[in-house]
Amino acid sequence: MPIRIPTLDELEIEGNVGKIAPEKLRWMPSFPADTPDDVLRKELEANGVVHVKGVIPREYVLATRRKYFETVAETGILKPDTDPTDGIFSGENPTNFVGADSAKYVEDNPIAKRHIELVFEAAQSEWAKEFCENEHILAFVHRFKPDWTAPFCFKRQIWRSNIPNSERSTTGVHYDHIFLRGGPPIALTAWVPVGDVHPLQGGLIYLEDSLPVAQRIEDDFTAQGLARGFAPDEALSAFNSNMGVAGMLSRDAGEFQAQYADGRRWMVANYEAGDVVFHHSFSIHASTTNRDPDGVIRLSADLRYADREHPYDGRWDQAPYHANDGL
């Protein structure tokens, strides 16, 4: 049964701390795949993010969703006797299935350790590499970045599953350049919902008109780094002493909005398998808590693109995502 998409007033969007009031939200525009290139580019420059419908054939995305869940299934993440493509959560202890970025907190939980190993296995697989390099996304990278003559997908790509009703597990508020400072802020992120991600399933929310806000914050970090006499490597790090926990600007979208957004709203969206959200390195975004009523796990991939003929952050192209890669 397709889920009925709630109205903004009905939507219960939660960060790590609390709900975000409906008046602090708006819907994000989406664009059909045949939208003219100049409209897509203008939207990326003006709003920092473009949600494009139907970029990748739905069947390919769903087949990839199946492969991912087959790879991690042995840890008991899926409800017995359900189709891996559906990705229905088993209801086991949520801490068994925390993301790979929590690797250092699960040393005493063998199931969680194994789960993270399998997440890395998925990220290092041939099917994940093919997915990142698929012609459908690359065609859009060309359309957004016509001056790139040799675009490529960074080896380090992140696969994330968010299980339903797992508290305090959302991705904190950030812009990607925090993690990509080894190059100029021109890398292009494709955030790919790997399955349908309706607004209750905890997909990404984007702050409207966020590029100037991020630029200001980044300028501030640069000035603080200079004042503190950071060595070059330290200045590049997302985890230097100026930065928040895990490199994030805030652990909670609502808190960040109250402090820094100056009346800007968070944009929410209904993502479907086949859609891709392209965002600028200064686009401010976060994820929300998965409250899927049918227990569906939210799966997505963060794929990032740069060009061999332009400067880029080489730290992201050394190896696939693995434990302790320091990024």
Ligand SMILES: O=C(O)CCC(=O)C(=O)O
């Ligand atoms: O999926 C998430 O929770 C975070 C994704 C993200 O931040 C990105 O793709 O840049």
Ligand SMILES: [Fe+2]
């Ligand atoms: Fe991000």
